[in-house]
Amino acid sequence: MDVQNDPFKKMYPLQKPQEKPSTGLEIVTPKEFKLFYKAMCDYRNGLWKEYANVFWFLYMTGTRISEALSITFKDFDGKFIxxxxxxxxxxxxxxxPKTKNSIRKIAIDQKTIDIIKEQYDKYSVMPRFDDSWFIFGGLxxxxxESLRRSKNIICDQLNINRFxxxxxxxxxxxxxxxxxxxPYKISKRLGHSSIQITLDIYGHLLDTDERDILNAISDF
Known part of the structure; x- marks a missing residue:
């Protein structure tokens, strides 16, 4: 499946963090995810295309599964969720949501916008449709659990880890x-109640090379 305006082209190659493996964070690289997404789109002539769209949405927005599956067309303004x-x-x-910070808006890329429009085209022709329908699932x-089962089938098909x-x-x-x-912008995007939560979970992924700091103060 060809993806126009591929947002992955703007990303650096990723590696799983090696210094602190005890954190237990499981990372799906862009390369792995692109293979996964294409395979799910192609599965049985598109049978799971909507499931594939859910996984794309999760990967590109960082939303929780409970949030993503609760989003309606009313929650989309053309640029933000x-x-x-x-x-x-x-x-x-x-x-x-549990905390006030979980109430937020999330900017989305053009491919994700196109996916939402695809979902809209699918459901808007159905009887009694209105914008209170779920973007993923419709009425x-x-x-x-259905998403988990489909994910595992595709992972097995590709012989990759069941993330x-x-x-x-x-x-x-x-x-x-x-x-x-x-990190502050990341924390706001995730809906964490404080940036400290973000740093506690993901701090080990931050760059610890302080050469940029030395360069910044070298002219003092």
Whole structure:
């Protein structure tokens, strides 16, 4: 599957952190994810294309699975995704996020915008459609377990590790850190209650080479 305006071209090659393996963070590299996404798109002539779109969304936004599956077309303004509530299938009810920082807007790339438009085109022709429908699932929210099963099948098909869905959030952060994004901006994007939480989880991925600091103070 050809991907126009491929955002991965802007990313540096990634490696799993070696200095602190005890952190247990599982990282899916852009190369691995592109293979995974294409294989899921192609599976049985597109049977799981919508599932593939969910995984793309998770990888490119860093949202939690509960957030991504709760987003409706009403929450998309053309450039940003607005996260202000979550729908829980088991409870059949909407609830506000746990912390005020979880209520946020997330900028999305053109490919992800195109995917949302693709989802809109799919569901907007159905009877009784309105913008309160879920972007992924339509009238009814998708089940996370169905996504997990499909993920494992594709991983086995590609002979790659069965990564956890939440690892896509870690991978998103790793990509941003590799690209030099400020940790404060990353924390806001993730919806963490404080930057300290972000640093506690991902601090070991930050560059510890202080040559840039020495260069900055060398003219004092």
């Amino acid at each position: 607005h996260i202000n509530k979550q729908y829980f299938q088991k409870l059949k009810s909407w609830q506000t 009814k929210q998708l089940e996370p 956890k869905i939440h690892s896509l959030r870690h991978s998103h952060v790793s990509n941003l850190i590799e690209a030099g994004i400020n």
